[in-house]
Amino acid sequence: MPGPFEEYDEDAGLVAKDAAGDNAAALSVSEISAALKRVVEDRFGFVRIRGELSGVKRAASGHLYLSLKDENARIDGVMWRGNAQRLGFQPEDGVEVIVTGKLTTYPGRSNYQVVIDRMEIAGEGALLALLAKTKARLEAEGLFDPARKRRLPFLPRVIGVVTSPTGAVIRDILHRLADRFPVHVLVWPVLVQGQGAAEQVAAAVRGFGALPSDGPTPRPDLVIVARGGGSIEDLWCFNEEVVVRAVADCPIPIISAVGHETDTTLIDFASDLRAPTPTAAAEIAVPVREDLAQQLAELALRKRRAVNRPLQLGRERLQARAERLPRPQALFSPHAQRLDQAAERLRRGLVDRTHLARGNYERVGGRLSLPLLSARLDRAQERLAGLARLHASLNPDAVLQRGYVRVTGAGGATLTSLAAAANEASLLLHFRDGELKVVPGDTPPAPSRARSAPKATPPEQGKLL
Structure with missing residues (x-):
């Protein structure tokens, strides 16, 4: 508010008034924002800006949002999905780039931004810086760990080659394989440079790894990723993260053969073996037949x-x-001599024994006569007949014909007493015309104390002989 001694401006008031002769009409915010947008887009319809990427973010829609900055200023930028998909590298914070596009304003925030149509890395130095940064990040994840590397098969039956089908590289590989050891080769044709090359190479590596072992297309035992020499920009697709991850995840051993001996790409660190040239890769893959x-x-x-x-x-x-052995004749001569002596003694002994036996026979034969031999034979027959009569009289079953019974136990022994029969579980009674098995009854009564009759003395048996 003015002080007590200040004068009020007659033109000032609470309500805005148009002054006479004033042709500057009041503009709305939208009108001034639109006017600024037209001025900026007309004046800066095509610009090339160099700066360092910051706050890189890819939205779910595929649009790329970022900022470009240097040591004194900062400008926002956006790259629509169609252009972002055609990028030849993966934008990251800290990478110095040169973008081509146009400036425009964003009325909703009262700021301006650059709509990027094209993005390039600002020189080879920036490219190498991006390469070093990507390598450090992937190495920290363990993708380049030597422990992940596998031994190559000694003699692969099928070799898969990921390369351009029209270049000299595939011809060199096929020719070298044919010279050393012809094998079945599957070529997966891809772009090896430019837009979309990284995606094709990654898809080829993953495609070989996904082939079934028993499918119609034979699964390679070894994969070679090859390309001829070129600048770092020409070989850049083999530094892309999508390719490096595909090589690291492939279940099949991989030989990287990109560029010349002095060229190095990131897949060289992720592969199982690096070959200095594609021809060298073919030499490593198979031995010489x-x-x-x-x-x-x-x-x-x-x-x-x-x-x-x-x-x-x-x-x-x-x-x-x-x-060193002695002669056989010397070995056997003493034995042969002793054998001859023994044979001679045996011959004489047999002759002497024959004469002695003949003499004994003549002496004994003179004392033998037919009546004597007959008498001896009669006595022997009489003795044999007496033994037969004795056997018949002593046979226990002979009395069965007269009504007697013979009792035997379970073991077959003849029982002659009541006590012996009572101890048996069963008895066998032998009759004249058969046998009868019986079981003893109650306990037999005690034997009587009456004097038993004296046993009859059997008559004296006469002599048989």
């Missing part, structure tokens, strides 16, 4: 020598020992 055949021949020769060597040594030792 002629060398293998020669080695097999040498091994076969060594095997035959190893088998024959013991036989040869044994033959030599046997020959040496045989030479």
